[in-house]
Amino acid sequence: MFAIPLDTPGTPGAELRPLEPWRAAEFLAHMDRGREHIGRFIGLPDVVRDLDGARAYLQSYADKQAADGGRVHGIWLDGTLVGGVLFRVFDAAAGTCEVGCWLEPAAVGRGLITRAARILIDWAVEERGMHRIEWVTAAGNTASVRVAERLGMTREGVLRESYLHRGVRHDMEYWSVLAPHWRAGRPAR
Known part of the structure; x- marks a missing residue:
């Protein structure tokens, strides 16, 4: 289909591609490699337990x-x-979407999520006319919070203990960037 290079320092072979149903076995193998790390803050590994789930x-x-x-x-x-x-939520009529992410341990710290999220946000704003892009993360997920900061998003607030995950209640931080600010590049991207 297509592949967009995500070249960052130390990641010359990185690409962003559609993740389609025919890749279910590959997706399951990826989840199996990163299950504990990915599942610390999101429920994706709990849904993708076998090939049918993937x-x-x-x-x-x-x-x-x-x-x-x-x-x-x-x-x-x-x-x-x-x-x-991913665009977990994409409401073209309202001009609002939510971007989310996950990464297995072998790829952490290489800037891949920030680069990939920028590509998605650029597309949402420039191609689809989205006005508001949201990022929702557990407050304890400092890596995700840092991505929101690098993307130039504004922290709008915290919903205290609003997310029950694996028996633990997490505070959820809500971040966003508006199209005019994204286009202006504030802070510099």
Whole structure:
């Protein structure tokens, strides 16, 4: 289909590609490699436990994409799926979307999520006319908070203990960037 280079220092073989249902076995293998790390703050590994779960998850995003309500893209490093970014919510009529992400441990700290999220946000703003892009993360997920900061997003608030994950209540931080600020590049991207 297509691949967009995510070249950053130390990651010359990184690419962003659509993550489609026919890649379910590869997606499951990726989840198995990163299950504990990825599952610290998000429920994705709890949904993708077997091949049927992997296929169903990817099909749900294929259906969302067909309905213009979401999309999922994988991040490959040297030909291996190591993470992903997605539009968890995509409401073209309202001009609002939410970007999310995950990454297995072998790919952490290379700037891949920040670069991939920038590509998604650029597309949402410039191609689709989105006005508001949101980022929601557990307050304890400092890596995700740092991505929101690097993307130039504004922290709008915290919903205290609003997210129950694996028996633990987490505070959720809400971040966003508006199209005019994204275009202006404040802070510099």
